[in-house]
Amino acid sequence: MANPSAVCNGHLHHHHHQKQNNLLKSGISKKNGITKGMKKNGVSNGTLYKKTFIEHFEQAPMYVAVFTFVGFAVGTIFGYLRDFMRAWGLEKRNIAAEREQQKDFVPLYQDFENFYTRNLYLRIRDNWNRPICSVPGPQFDLMERVTDDYNWTFRFTGRTIKNVINMGSYNYLGFAETDVNALKTVTIELEKYGTGVCSTRQEMGTLDKHVELEKLVATFLGVEDAMVFGMGFATNSMNIPALVGKGCLILSDELNHTSLVLGARLSGATIRIFKHNNMQSLEKLLRDAIVYGQPRTHRAWRKIIILVEGIYSMEGSIVRLPEIVSLKNKYKAYLYLDEAHSIGAVGATGRGVVEYFGMSPDDVDVLMGTFTKSFGAAGGYIAGKKGLVDFLRTHSHSAVYATSMCPAVAEQIIRAMKCLMGLDGTTQGLQRVRQLEKNTRYFRRKLHEMGFIIYGNDDSPVVPLLLYMPGKIGAFARRMLEKNIGVVVVGFPATPITESRARFCVSAAHTREMLDTVLNALDELGDFLHLKYSRYSKSSHPELYEESRLELED
């Protein structure tokens, strides 16, 4: 089974290769694609993956890169011009200034640091920090805001834009809802417990609710024990330093989230970066680390830990878990998996990437995740063997110095998890997971057909659509809002400077009509703004070219 699909994969999806950072290379050649595709999904890897692993990172044609650089250059020149005019008083200075009494202090900000913020970000900053005034479900209400001075200040007109389709909030399973029945238990617990806890876990802050939640999380994931924390970001930044220290090695993916990077830096261990989802790069680093030991002294490393994420939120790619686990077992390293976006969103029953690849939770040493995305609450967890969790209960920075989770929020997670596990007596949880899968596939397929460049895995509900040019970022977001659709656009520094993108988050709560509205709007806008860069748009009649089906139906 592995063999024919590998050949077919190489043949059909010829844009199946690792993203190259050097955009100046001319596009993709078919030959390159086929050989690389075969190497990646060849026989040796085919046995690890139970289903086909399809990821796309198509490169745009050369002229796009050229125009992107030109766009930034124009923006920069105008930026210098504006700064010059402001310095000489020809233009009004709208920026807040230092106090008179402190003018002779060392300046707090370097002028150059803020150049990008002042001159490029400011022009289009009306597309971020948009305030909403309703639940962040599949549709929400935005507060209308206008600017009288080109985005220096905003004011609210008092009107709300109603029923804007929400393609930006992390609401994968649709648990951000205000249905009275759904929130019944949360209302009761809020009445009983109040909002705060006013103490840390180790002092007087462990409530019976936390114990209940931790047991439930452990059962949900199929591990021995779990511990919950009040903030997802802090879960990483406060627990990685407890697990590793000086003399340990951290191998971290290129595109890891800021919280993982901060946790790794605070731990004091040595950090080495491997190319995004690239197993050869990781293996080379592992071999070199064990063979040559610590730099200069050549002592053996105390331990090696690999930090990866389940789904990468800017790329939409899924981690190559089977290969990483086999590498980790071979070289005796430990694996820390951050499932912030993947828990609840992938897997047949929403158990995350571990279930998606058909593996056992014992394969991963430290399972970490957050409750913000798929469970509509706040906070994070770390789960694994009992020894690990006991160690964290005693040595985690969060357990000793930070307040524990609000009990009403804990109840929301409990009810969402019970729904997912089917413990509330309905099949609603499973339906949500299926609906998300259907929506994801439909949305991605349609976008491919229309000819947009989409990054990421076919099964990931995070869909980045590439815009490339800085001018299009602002235009895209504003015009989508005019059509009553709220999207998220990201540029530098969250993404490489030439790869600005719009990122859609598909939700189980989106109906087919909502997705069709969005797709039609994207179609129009794509033609208007010339965003359909893909040279490999699939036709809408796959049976005409899907050779695999013809082969098997001999």
Add this chain to the structure above:
Amino acid sequence: ACKTEGILILWIIRLLFSKTYKLQERSDLTLKEKEELIEEWQPEPLVPPVPKDHPALNYNIVSGPPTHIITVNGKECINFASFNFLGLLNNEKVKSAAQASLKKYGVGTCGPRGFYGTFDVHLELEERLAKFMRTEEAIIYSYGFATIASAIPAYSKRGDIVFVDEAACFAIQKGLQASRSNIKLFKHNDMADLERLLKEQETEDQKNPRKARVTRRFIVVEGLYMNTGDICPLPELIKLKYKYKVRIFLEESLSFGVLGEHGRGITEHFGINIDDIDLISANMENSLASIGGFCCGRSFIIDHQRLSGQGYCFSASLPPLLAAAAIEALNIMEDSPDIFQTLRAKCERIHKALQGISGLKVVGESFSPALHLQLEESCGSRENDVKLLKRVVDYCMNSGIALTQARYLEKEEKCLPPPSIRVVITVEQTEQELDKAASLLKEAAQSVLN
């Protein structure tokens, strides 16, 4: 002449064709040797085993809300351990505001502030906090610890200098570590020591004026120190600020809602113009009985965090029900400013009552609602001290007063405070209860320590 040039050319040719040296001798290990090294290498276990009787593993479990009467490990006690200073944890108005917000917004915000995670409640809370503290702007974070730990690295970078008090709390220490700046510790509340460090820095500056012109300097202090229960001498600090041109960051987690006539913190307590402090950071988890934290100050300073505060940009925003609860708590604080006087009176009362316990000394100001009780004489090792204090705490818990020991990460703290029992005073405690607690502690000390 020809000869030397000829020799030179031959020499160059020889160099061009000779083998180049590699600085790292990566070529002397064969594949077999590498495989052997990989086979032999044994890592440490991921986590060391934790003994079953580790004090932190046997933590208290509270059934029900941690309010004035608290059920700890099945026993009902009076709560002297939760930082619920103004008693707002159980307040009906606060709870109904949270309920209304729950009905309207659900629980989570499903996104960071930049991507549709900004709700009108967040904007309202920021406005109200700025107005209450009489500053231009405020910014809220979704977790108290992350507030100061994200604020410091946003301004202070590698090469900058930070003067910080020895008794600073762990969140400040983590913020300083993340900033990679030069840290200079001065003795707790010792202005002479701080001045000495500042003078030393001044002489350094004169040696290298170009570098000094771009090195930012900060002083980080707390209003009411969590580890020692006393306040910082703010007027002297302001004088030092203008004399040596250093900016002040003030951490007011314990003093917000406690000190000052209207609860505005230590600046109101000393009557200082709030614009003299560059940044005030506090968490909403003590007096406001909610979750999260905020920073307030002039727009020039606070606005910078909206793009460079890591805990703000890369983390989901505060759930709206907690923000609504905080707004309602602020309303209560503004409407009834006499609770601060009541709290102060209760603190003074118990501070006096706890004096003279044999074997235990009270550490903290008389108006501080979070006191420490430390052993007058240590019995040799920290472990034994902790065990002794645990027996005192257990005695009190069995008789109906819930107390806790102050917990620290012993290996991670820069200046580890001695083991102590935390005593927290709230407005909800009656005078009889305060007296009962004091007499019980006296009894416990008598029976355990003598």
